[in-house]
Amino acid sequence: MVFTSLNFLLFFPAVIVLFYITPIKYRWLTLLIASYFFYLNIEPVFGLLTALITLSTYYFTRQIDNTKSEDKKRKFMYINVIIVLLPLFFFKYFTAINDGVFNFLEAYDIRWVLPKITFLLPVGISFYTFMAIGYTIDVYNEEIEAEKNIGIVALFISFFPLILSGPIERANNMIPQFKSELRLNPKNFAIGLKLMLWGYFMKLVVADRIAIYIDTVYANLAQHNGDTIIFTSLIYPIQVYADLGGYSLIAIGVSKILGLDVMPNFNRPFFATSMAEFWRRWHMSLITWLTDYVYTPLSFSFRKYKVQGIVIALMITFIISGIWHGATINFVIWGVLQGIFLSIEAILNKRRTKIESTYKLKSNFAYVTFFIILTYVLFSISQVFGRAVTFEDSVLVFEKAIFERGPLFLDKTTLAYSLIGVIMLLLSDFRDEYFSGKLLLFDNKYFPIRLLSYLFVSLLILWIGILNGGQFIYFKF
Amino acid sequence: MERQDLINKLTTIFQTTFEDNSIVLTDELTANDVDNWDSLTHMILISTIEKEFDIKFKLKDLNKMKNVGALIAIISSKIN
Amino acid sequence: MKVFAGKLLLFFVLLFASDYLLGLVVNNYHLKSENINLQNANYGFLGPINEDVLFFGASEVSHSFVSNRVTKQTGLSSYNLASDGCGIYYQYPLLETILDKHKPKVILISAYQLTQDNTDYITRMYPYYNNNKYVKNTVDHIHSREFAKLTLQGYVYNSQIIRIFDGRNNNEKGYVPLPPKINKPKNLKKLELQPGDNYPISEETKTYFVKFVEKAVENGVTVYVYMPPILEKINKDYLNKVKSLTESTGAKLIDFSKDQSLLNRRELFNDRIHLNHEGAEILTDKFIEVLKKDGIY
Numbered sequence: 001m002v003f004t005s006l007n008f009l010l011f012f013p014a015v016i017v018l019f020y021i022t023p024i025k026y027r028w029l030t031l032l033i034a035s036y037f038f039y040l041n042i043e044p045v046f047g048l049l050t051a052l053i054t055l056s057t058y059y060f061t062r063q064i065d066n067t068k069s070e071d072k073k074r075k076f077m078y079i080n081v082i083i084v085l086l087p088l089f090f091f092k093y094f095t096a097i098n099d100g101v102f103n104f105l106e107a108y109d110i111r112w113v114l115p116k117i118t119f120l121l122p123v124g125i126s127f128y129t130f131m132a133i134g135y136t137i138d139v140y141n142e143e144i145e146a147e148k149n150i151g152i153v154a155l156f157i158s159f160f161p162l163i164l165s166g167p168i169e170r171a172n173n174m175i176p177q178f179k180s181e182l183r184l185n186p187k188n189f190a191i192g193l194k195l196m197l198w199g200y201f202m203k204l205v206v207a208d209r210i211a212i213y214i215d216t217v218y219a220n221l222a223q224h225n226g227d228t229i230i231f232t233s234l235i236y237p238i239q240v241y242a243d244l245g246g247y248s249l250i251a252i253g254v255s256k257i258l259g260l261d262v263m264p265n266f267n268r269p270f271f272a273t274s275m276a277e278f279w280r281r282w283h284m285s286l287i288t289w290l291t292d293y294v295y296t297p298l299s300f301s302f303r304k305y306k307v308q309g310i311v312i313a314l315m316i317t318f319i320i321s322g323i324w325h326g327a328t329i330n331f332v333i334w335g336v337l338q339g340i341f342l343s344i345e346a347i348l349n350k351r352r353t354k355i356e357s358t359y360k361l362k363s364n365f366a367y368v369t370f371f372i373i374l375t376y377v378l379f380s381i382s383q384v385f386g387r388a389v390t391f392e393d394s395v396l397v398f399e400k401a402i403f404e405r406g407p408l409f410l411d412k413t414t415l416a417y418s419l420i421g422v423i424m425l426l427l428s429d430f431r432d433e434y435f436s437g438k439l440l441l442f443d444n445k446y447f448p449i450r451l452l453s454y455l456f457v458s459l460l461i462l463w464i465g466i467l468n469g470g471q472f473i474y475f476k477f
Numbered sequence: 478m479e480r481q482d483l484i485n486k487l488t489t490i491f492q493t494t495f496e497d498n499s500i501v502l503t504d505e506l507t508a509n510d511v512d513n514w515d516s517l518t519h520m521i522l523i524s525t526i527e528k529e530f531d532i533k534f535k536l537k538d539l540n541k542m543k544n545v546g547a548l549i550a551i552i553s554s555k556i557n
Numbered sequence: 558m559k560v561f562a563g564k565l566l567l568f569f570v571l572l573f574a575s576d577y578l579l580g581l582v583v584n585n586y587h588l589k590s591e592n593i594n595l596q597n598a599n600y601g602f603l604g605p606i607n608e609d610v611l612f613f614g615a616s617e618v619s620h621s622f623v624s625n626r627v628t629k630q631t632g633l634s635s636y637n638l639a640s641d642g643c644g645i646y647y648q649y650p651l652l653e654t655i656l657d658k659h660k661p662k663v664i665l666i667s668a669y670q671l672t673q674d675n676t677d678y679i680t681r682m683y684p685y686y687n688n689n690k691y692v693k694n695t696v697d698h699i700h701s702r703e704f705a706k707l708t709l710q711g712y713v714y715n716s717q718i719i720r721i722f723d724g725r726n727n728n729e730k731g732y733v734p735l736p737p738k739i740n741k742p743k744n745l746k747k748l749e750l751q752p753g754d755n756y757p758i759s760e761e762t763k764t765y766f767v768k769f770v771e772k773a774v775e776n777g778v779t780v781y782v783y784m785p786p787i788l789e790k791i792n793k794d795y796l797n798k799v800k801s802l803t804e805s806t807g808a809k810l811i812d813f814s815k816d817q818s819l820l821n822r823r824e825l826f827n828d829r830i831h832l833n834h835e836g837a838e839i840l841t842d843k844f845i846e847v848l849k850k851d852g853i854y
Contacts, residue, residue, distance in 0.1 A: 186561035299516070303520040459572070
């Protein structure tokens with residue numbers, strides 16, 4: 001059951017009630033049962049996988065703490081990381097690699113032993129796998145003690161708000177909270193519900209609406225002209241932001257109601273003035289995870305090579321980020337592009353900050369606006385590889401964008417509804433970025449204004465949010 | 478090595494790495510307080526410190542360097 | 558906590574109230590909408606329909622049968638009830654609603670309906686759900702949880718507001734003429750037929766289709782099952798299924814899928830599935846000939 005399903009809207013209140021009637025000492029257990037119920041409802045078989053990863057992680061983290069030998073500790077860490085990565089690797093990449101080998105050998109008329117198989121990807125596996133790995137490495141690095149209660153470890157890995165799409169949390173943030181006295185209180189309810197409301201708005205009114213339009217164009221690239229394709233590619237980042245950002249807010253809001261503080265995942269990314277800053281604001285839980293567990297160890301190992309070492313570390317980190325998103329050549333290219341952008345910025349950084357401070361450019365409206373737009377456009381260009389399914393499609397996109405002009409394909413319904421949603425979203429972020437604390441609506445000090453804001457957003461969700469599959473853009477070819 | 482000598486040597490390294498002669502080291506100083514000190518330049522800093530003090534850091538040590546005070550403590554323990 | 562619960566309750570009460578009021582306003586405009594699909598749905602489900610020759614289907618019908626032309630040449634009143642994208646789960650309750658009050662002489666139903674395998678279009682019937690038992694039955698059968706969501710007017714009219722105001726003035730008795738396209742996609746210029754998709758027909762779809770035809774036949778209506786002329790080769794398997802379904806129900810099959818006098822003339826088509834106005838007039842004439850041969854007029 002995804003957050004936007006009727007089932008979840010029945011499940012969550014039930015969990016709250018159960019939570020409330022459980023004695024505080026056992027509330028973590030209620031959450032554990034609820035989390036497994038949640039996951040088994042989506043993927044019965046893969047609940048087993050989650051349990052196995054939990055068992056392995058519990059065993060090896062305890063071993064790391066109980067062993068004195070530095071070598072043995074490192075060995076246990078690596079073993080668990082490999083065990084936990086195996087299912088991810090298998091489900092996500094086996095098909096791609098197997099198909100690749102199959103096709104390669106076919107060109108030479110050799111028959112590969114394994115047939116082409118497709119596996120259904122266990123939902124959430126990319127997320128909770130990373131959480132388990134992070135926890136293992138943290139125990140090894142002595143950031144946190146191995147948790148003795150296996151139920152708490154199981155809860156950390158399977159916690160239902162986070163298990164589907166993150167944010168990718170850390171053991172040293174979540175485990176102490178799970179072990180503390182969890183209480184319900186009105187303040188947390190209010191904050192959590194507000195986050196959920198805005199999250200649903202972002203997902204249902206903005207993301208899903210734009211998605212219909214973008215899907216229509218990208219499914220028929222050959223029929224659309226370059227101008228339409230450019231426009232579509234330029235608004236795709238907004239769809240992803242509203243989708244993952246909205247979903248994350250719901251996850252954070254749900255957790256907040258249960259008395260748990262989960263890290264934010266997005267921080268108004270479109271106001272970044274450089275790709276480096278962008279990646280400090282976009283999908284933050286993933287980036288900090290990659291920074292702490294991939295980039296830092298790599299750049300540390302390569303530190304002898306100075307700038308070249310940093311570039312290599314960046315490239316490897318972002319290629320890993322790319323293939324984490326998807327097992328295709330397109331995502332590898334996506335990762336490489338991010339690595340290139342960031343490497344160039346890293347090399348030019350000293351010069352840039354010097355010029356910026358000499359001419360006080362950071363407070364220059366034109367300068368900031370230019371770089372906000374540049375950063376956004378660069379990201380949109382890289383996102384073509386995230387959206388187009390095949391490499392050929394990506395090439396087609398750029399070909400048409402450069403050479404083919406024509407009238408913009410855009411239907412009234414999409415335009416009207418998404419304009420409302422996008423403007424509201426961007427204005428809200430704009431206000432938070434530059435006028436923080438002013439012109440508040442959800443957080444206004446007057447209750448009637450807050451109430452009106454909640455009603456307005458809720459009505460928008462009901463009336464123009466994508467609540468069922470009955471939407472399609474009718475385009476006659 | 479005396480603590481003050483260590484701090485002087487470290488100050489020179491900071492000033493050179495971040496190209497800013499006005500940097501003054503305090504125990505509470507962190508990356509947020511210094512222009513250009515980010516995860517990219519941090520490794521260059523670490524590498525330079527290792528060379529100048531003839532020591533070797535472990536990855537575990539990195540996580541414990543929350544501020545300059547902690548950094549000094551770790552360097553001290555490695556020299557002695 | 559009590560204060561908070563009170564505020565939450567107030568919020569929900571106001572939400573339902575404002576949603577309901579908004580629904581009343583939108584419903585009013587919905588009934589007056591000049592959007593052709595909404596007009597046809599309104600006319601069909603709210604009526605009263607009294608035309609003798611009725612056309613049922615999706616866009617492959619709405620652009621293909623000129624109701625006024627039928628009336629002019631046969632003297633029989635006619636209406637084209639087709640609605641874009643709507644499949645058999647829309648057509649069947651529509652038929653039941655109409656037959657309650659009127660028995661038309663002739664009904665044409667497109668067999669292309671059978672290829673529609675997703676059920677998303679039933680949202681088109683939501684505005685009639687609360688007042689029409691046939692719509693309610695079908696919706697509840699296809700999507701069992703909808704009744705709860707349909708208490709919210711926003712859900713009933715979800716995303717319809719723009720469409721309600723997006724329409725044209727002239728309704729040619731339900732028929733929507735497509736002006737001939739000047740710049741057609743390249744592959745239409747080729748004369749070979751494209752290989753068609755394989756059309757599996759779900760059991761549920763089959764059941765509803767048979768129910769549709771049987772219900773019309775038992776009410777004394779002459780039913781024509783229509784295979785449209787399309788520039789995709791319809792596979793034999795699908796065609797045979799349609800044939801056997803038609804024969805088992807007492808309806809007549811009119812198959813234009815191999816009619817070369819239409820298929821060879823690319824200027825009659827705007828794309829692989831839709832005839833333009835020129836093509837529609839020719840097709841309507843052919844249908845009128847069938848009516849004459851069968852002694853309908």
